[in-house]
Amino acid sequence: MRIKNKIKDQNAFLLFFILLAVLVAAIVTAVGIGSVRISPGTVIQSILFRNQDELSQNIVLNMRLPRVILAVMVGMSLGTAGALLQAVMKNPLADPGIIGVSSGASCVAVIVMLLFPAMSEYIPLFSFLGATLAVVIVYALSWKGGISPVRIVLSGVAVNAVFGAIVSILSILNSDKIQGVLVWMNGSLASKGWTTVQNLAVYLVIGLILSLFCMSGCNTLQLGDANATSLGVNVTKVRVLVSLCAAFLAGMSVSFVGIIGFVGLVVPHITRMIVGSDYRKLLPCSMLLGGCVLLICDTLARTIFSPVELPVGSLMAIVGGPFFLYQLRKSRG
């Protein structure tokens, strides 16, 4: 038993570095894949130094790299947001996409885009508000002297449906302006440049650093509210902070790339199987694995039916849906 535990400890470190290596390798490979293939050597050369060939230099730096980085950042934030929500809702099924957090964010964002286009600069802020609103509603609906996993999923489905319906109604009423919004809603990383990357990076770095401060709180929440209180933890405060952090991360990704579900479900689960439930290990590893998973998925999404590109959100749902059902069967209560 002692040995088993030691292995888990080493696993966490090992996995962290393996994931880091995989992530770098995936970035280099993903940048190379596309209608024009570029060898990993050339990719590395183009990123780190300069490449004599203007064309491949341009493809690497201006077309593919921003998208690849975007995928990694969004994956990181969704993986982290999922892990945080799972701790705060004590539910392995909590994922920002499934329990309506992302649709809350997108709903408010769509309202602003369509009805108050002048304020579209502030969309990240509104998405955050929408995400927070959704968390509060799900929480209020499923709280009954405690929270049961099934009730959270049910209220999440309802919240998801309502926000989704509002978005559909709005898009029908504003069908003339909907084109751009539509692509965004399905979750797509296509045609985003360095500006998007820079803007999102600022928010995500803040969110990801804040999330590292939640690790200890998440650990105590796992012991139940009564025990956490007995240990001197202010449970309500921790809950609010962790939820806000998750809503921030989910809301930010939604505001830039739309709804991408299931990353926050699949990633923390796989990480938990490898490093265990200690959030000091779980959270950083989920962060990296999230980046890897979404990058691989996005690369597949843009290459399987090339030149037609799939929205990465749809592809993620095809992979994640069955996984969700499997989890649902496994969880009791």
Added chain:
Amino acid sequence: MVTANHVRIGYEEKIIVEDISLSIKEGEMVTILGPNGSGKSTVLKAVCRLLKHQAGEIALQDKPINGMSNREIAKVLSVLAQVNTSPEDMTVRRLVEFGRLPHRSWYEPLSEKDSEVVEWAIKETRLNGYEERRITDLSGGERQRAWIAMCLAQQPKILFLDEPTTYLDISHQYEVMNLLERLNKELGMTIVMVLHDLNQAIRYSDTVFVMKKGGLVGAGAPKEVLTKELIKEVYTLDVSILPEMNGGCPLVVPCC
């Protein structure tokens, strides 16, 4: 140690305990008794601040608990809930380490003193050799001891336990009760618990509080308080009380 003065407790609209006053002295072993729904767990939860009281005053070491921070309370008082859940892969040592939480900041690693206290708590609960076992792999009695060890690592002056023996078989019940008695006798730890078994209450406690429908109907030394008449009144059950034998305690036996 702990006093409650005209305290009203309830959940939102529903008031469970209208007005209760009680006082727990330092170094005592105290049991709260009463039938299901009499409000005994509610009182326990209120006194250890897991449930906010709606009126009156509860004081811990002469300081009102409403004015104390949660962490300040946690350094003096620890609670073992009735039902405890932990992640599947939680080991005994990690669980016990949580007990050090009130004594250090969340970003600080475990200090040498923390590790010593953790070792001590594990030893006190006779869990040496079980440190790396998972909580979910332990037997009911061992699991209960592991949770008590977490409480001990808090180094509380007073320990509250909500039905610590309810889900255990008879030998594990006495194992836990003997452990509590030892903590009380050897460390002078004040212990307050909710029990169902009248005989365990008589055997182990210095003071019992008997509750019925949210009110206190008896308080004092168990042999004096737990009379045939009181038990009949509170539990609506006819009992005979057998006198002490073999240097033991009186035994409550139902007549049916």
